[in-house]
Amino acid sequence: MVDATGPYELIALSAAAAARAIAAGEIDPTELIGAYRARAMADELNCFTWVAPERGPGSGGDIAAGSSPAPGESPLPGTPLGGVPLAVKDLFCTAGVPSQSGSRILEGYEPPYTATAVARLQGAGATLLGKTNQDEFAMGSSNENSAFGPVLNPWDRARVPGGSSGGSAAAVAAGLAPWAVGTDTGGSIRQPAAMCGIVGLKPTYGAVSRYGMIAFASSLDQAGPLTRNVTDAALMLRHMIGRDERDATSLRFPEQIELPRADRLDGVRLGVPAELSSEGIETGVLERFHSALALAQELGATINTDVMLPHAPHGLAAYYVIAPAEASSNLARFDGVRYGLRAGDGQDLVGMYTRTRHDGFGPEVKRRIMLGTYALSAGYYDAYYGRAQRVRTKIVEDFRAAFEEVDFIVSPTTPGVAFELGEKTTDPWSMYLNDALTVPMSLAGIPAISIPCGLSGSSEGKGPVGRGLPVGLQIAGPAFSENRLLDAAYALEQAIGFDSTAAHV
Amino acid sequence: MDVGRGSGRDDVVEYEPVIGLEIHVQLSTRTKMFCGCELSFGEPPNTRTCPVCLGLPGALPVANAKAIHFGLMIGMALESELAPRSIFHRKNYFYPDLPKGYQISQYDEPLCRGGRLADVRVHRVHLEEDAAKLVHVGESGRIHASDASIVDFNRGGTPLAEIVTEPDVRSAEQAGEWLRLLRVTLGRLGVSDVNMEEGSLRCDANISVRPAGSDEMGTKTELKNMNSFRFIERGIKAEVIRQEKLLARGEKVVQETLHFDPSSGRITTLRSKEEAHDYRYFPEPDLVPIAVSEEMLDTARASMPELPLARAERFEHDPSYMLDTEVAKTLAFRTDLGDFLELRRPESPDEARVRANLIINELAPRVGTDVPLADSMVTPDAVVTISGALMRKEISIGGARQAFDILVEEGGDADAIIEREGLMSAEGGDELAAVVEAAIAANEDAAQKIKAGNPKAIGPIVGYVMRETQGRADGGEVTRLVHEQLGV
């Protein structure tokens, strides 16, 4: 029985529980939306870049998606999600609502259409609560590269929430939103989910339409859920997936996404490749990882430590060629002509271009544009881009071979827990190392989920007073194995018993 | 086709031009290459756009199946090898008419490779998207003095097929003639409006010269965006002469991109090699490879009409036609003329020849090019009637002309018109011979001059015959009879 009298009880409901309670007439979706709206408005972590007004903003209709309800507007009753509020990463285009991918170059930009993934969730009854902060154009692992300023980690406000979906992850962890949509290019859902103690799922590449996602690296970008638990992740994914005629790379998912119910892992073969579970990983993280493995064995899983991903250690290098290369091209459209910022008026054309892009892009975005342009330029293509695409082939083959031996690959999600603001901003590669354990799956296009597997003790001397910091467990499966992946994650989640509401503000 | 040689003067080295052509063809699909916006035909600016063709953040391209179908038809017409799998690349450069900062084009895996049309080999055919239109504004209106431009994205994203030839062309005239053949071929396929003035067919030429007989390739220049056959021929001619003069003076040709100004005849530099673009091509990650299925090939094959070149061959060698090469070409290259001829099967090659000449010389000029012949007032039967009457010498060519004047205006039955207007010739050859005899008798002077070897003196005699027969005598026949009777 749900006591729906006070806002705290409303906030305590997971998204799936709230949707059930709405359907049963036990809570009023308007009250739920109002409670979250109040919390989002009072956000002290800088999670939100825009919060929906109480009523629809009246600023433009949704031309492309047509039927989805306006932001803040109550959905039709009887929809599967019944009006449960949804936080959406800034880089999703939302009609008539600011969508600037954390960048100054899109200051004030309001797209004329809504991204397919968001429109589908709205169509299923989700209410747009607000847009969340992120690293500029999703380039970063700390959310420090945002035109809106950094996001603070609700577990310790001196620390980063991870990135690039940092605002989405922190908002869910702090209870400012029941759930959020993020995007993952090299770990941008899984890594902040791990650092904020919540669940983050990167689906199989192509499972969710990319139409309307402001692109970072097209061959890697994939939208997915950031939620308090595995059930919510499954519920959101169910309403996001599917072939979209407007995205040629989107795929028809072979089956419906089911809500997970497994409580055992009998016969499940977990692979623990040395390449993803030894070098450069904090001991506090490894401790939690190994206790999660022990729990998995208690649930009936077998652990295979012989399985190998020999090219995974080269994933980071390949990723930091491919992603910047694609980004350098994707970001060429920001030229001051059709939308967004224009600087250098009164100059010649080249002056207008170069000043607009100088003033509009932050340092990390510039760095990656430079890196990507260099990697594609005459004389370097084969050495960098061509080679990286071949490494990618080897990584795809590694996973294919591994999945002959095991059902899932498991590893820590990140090499370390949330780090302090400013700690890694001076050396780009030290920041990039955060993605070392997540990029191989991105390059292979396979699904991977991060679930909290406990708190790292203060053995590193970095934990906040009184409690440790969340550690993420990553589970990856073959393409389209989402249902099995969610089941395994759910069984482990129940056994681990992590409280994802512990950091609620 | 004639293979022209360099300008041959005895006192200088003879040079041979080596020319390759690149032709951009706007395809006449209903919608754009990568979005569902309809193609624009002079609509108000920026009324045919969407997130995709404006390059809005988050928008993604999806390739138009019809454009690929047209690409396959072009490949078949050019006898290309059709790639079972081809991919799109991004060609990266900044320009205000290019909304995404890259053009989606095909690069090293094009839809069609190799091929040939008449005497020129085809290197490749690939698909890509057109740029938007830039309108220059400013005080003077001249391009170089304008200080601002306005972008209209209506044209942006129009599907293009780019046809690249091997450097097989050896003269400006050959280039012009080949492009005309390409144009009628594409027009016959129905894949494009092939209107050069409106930009649906645009041509660049890569030009170099080398000493005649040499196998080496000289440094080439690229002459950009010529939008009429006349400009192309003049532009190439001017550039060949410019290069020949440079080489003759012992100077070097610089690799650069050039612009030919048809009004001044001058060639100016657009871009030198140092400023050349670095396009940073890479496979377009937003699109998946094109796989050409058997079904797509069957559909394309079924859509292939008889091509102008094949039709010209048939008109020339088919026993029912046996037309002269030029006549056959003229009929085949203007589809409506050829169709009009073929609507009634000729009785004999002679009849085919007479009818073909009537269609080309009498009917087509009277009807004009605004409507196809089939849509004119004149029926194929009327042409059959007139050609029959001509062959039986029942009417003269002059009579036939008068009949066509009336038919084009009013239509109707040709026999009835010949009857009504009294166009019948004066009963066959004997009667005409008598008139000619009378004409010679009346013009002794002229007859003496003809006998003395001055054929031009025939004028007054023919004039006399025409007056007597009210223009119904056949001029050729009169001349023949005059010569016969004078024994020359």
Next chain:
Amino acid sequence: MIDRDEVLHVARLARLRLSEQEIEPMAAELSSVLDNIAKIEELNLDGVPPTSHVVEVTGRLRADEPHEPLPREVALAQAPAVSDDGFLVPSPQA
């Protein structure tokens, strides 16, 4: 190593103005990242085909059917400068 001239060349290709103070740090940062990337040079990748699409699908073509275009005022609404129903830009030839 990537030097100052290369940085300027790449910045020109990318239409990115770099202030004088930004050039040297950019050269240093790119060099350090490229050093780390250089590790993939050790791999033997002979005969390995490149992967540009992990999704192994082909076709995905669109029927040649028109959709509603954006109203012009919507198309132009976000533009920094507009004139005569078009997007106003400094002339490329100026």
